[in-house]
Amino acid sequence: MSRTDFQQTGRGRRPGRRERDGSAETAWRQCTEKRRKSGTQVHLRINQHLGRISFEGFPFFNTSPVIRLNITLFVIFNLMTGDELKSVRLAFSWTQNDAAERLGVTQAYLSMVERGTRIVSADLASRAVRVFDVPPTALPLAEYRQHSRNPGWFKKQLGSLGYPGFAYLRATTKSNPAELLMEALDTQDLDSRVVEALPWLPLAFPQMDWxxxxxxxxxxxxxxxxxxxxxxxxxxxxRLDRSDVATQLVQPLKTLERSRLAAEDTLCKESMTQVERTWLRTHRSKTAEHWNLLSDLTVEQLDHAIA
Known part of the structure; x- marks a missing residue:
């Protein structure tokens, strides 16, 4: 039996589209601070043998968390709330009519969402991210399903999230950084430039839904x-003297350490030849060896990518 104890918070960014008394960044940080103070520490106790997951201290906002059974355990998905949507709208000094017009919904519908009688749908959340420029970590996370993505899709998603290496590319719809990272890691063979970009995601979004x-x-x-x-x-x-980010990644790293697998794996390069595998077993970094991965990726190689 293992215990996972993460603190989930959002990550605010200044919208900067319109002058206003209070910034949306401040409003978003207030929302996430409210979550933290109201007990947004999710205590998960996983029993793989019984196939159950029990939780305590999970805050119930305007909508309850969606709980879906996934093989041997329950997975909890926490959606953006109407209260958070309202707080950011007010930070822009927008009326419900103003916001509804920009979001492409009626004022009556937006009113119901803000009161909590309607949930914030995935589509509405995506629009809110664009309109209010709230962090992409606020995008709802659905049940994960394996997809077959082409390299261009990953590059566009990374570019849309701000990755310098693909800054010239944009996706039609942004993905939640956690979802994008999961899809990339679950790909058998990934473009080497995309693989190199993966550490940037936790670095840029350390408060993603771990x-x-x-x-x-x-x-x-x-x-x-x-x-x-x-x-x-x-x-x-x-290396970048970003101690705040390094501190936020401590708990996720500790949790993953407890579930480290003994089986050998690659970093999204299943087509690697036996010759390459043999060479990497003796030439990989200590970090790759610790995680039982056949990869030559090192932190020194990432300097140009994360600058």
Whole structure:
């Protein structure tokens, strides 16, 4: 039996589209601070043998968390709330009519969402991220499903989230960083430039939903890949003197450490030849060896990518 104890918070950014008395960044931080104070520490106790997951201290806002059974355990998905949507709207000094027009919904519908009688749908949340420029970590996380993505999709998603290496690319719809990272790690063969970009995600979004990400990584046996990426991101944060980010990645890394697999794996390069595998076993970094991965990716190689 293992215990996962993460603190989930959002990550605010200044919208900067319109002059206003209070910034949306402040409003978003107030929302996430309210979550933290009201007990947004999710205590998960997983019993793999019984196939059950019990939780305590999970705050119930305007909507209850969606609980879906996924093979041997429950996965909890925490959605953006109407209260948070209202707080950011007020930070823009927008009326419900103003916001509804920009969001493409009626004022009556938006009113019901803000009161909590209607949930914040995935589509509405996506629009809110664009309109209010709230952090992409606020995008709802659905039940994870494996997809077959082409390299261009990952590059566009990374570019839309701000990754310097693909800054010239944009996706039609942004993905939640946690979902994007999970999809990438669950890909058998990934473009080398995309693999190199993966540690940037925890570095740029250290407050992503680690509960959702860690649970899905365990279901699909991707915890070693995730642990390696988070480990590299932590080392990058230390090299950049970003102690705040490094501190936020400590708990996710500890949790992944407890579930580290003994089986050998690659970092999204299943087509690697036996010759390459043999060479990497003696030439990989200590970090890759610790996570039982055949990879030559090191923190030194990431300097140009995360600058």
């Amino acid at each position: 509960v959702w990400l860690a649970l899905n990584a365990k279901v699909y046996d991707r915890q070693n890949r995730l642990g390696f990426v988070v480990d590299l991101a932590t080392q990058c944060a230390q």
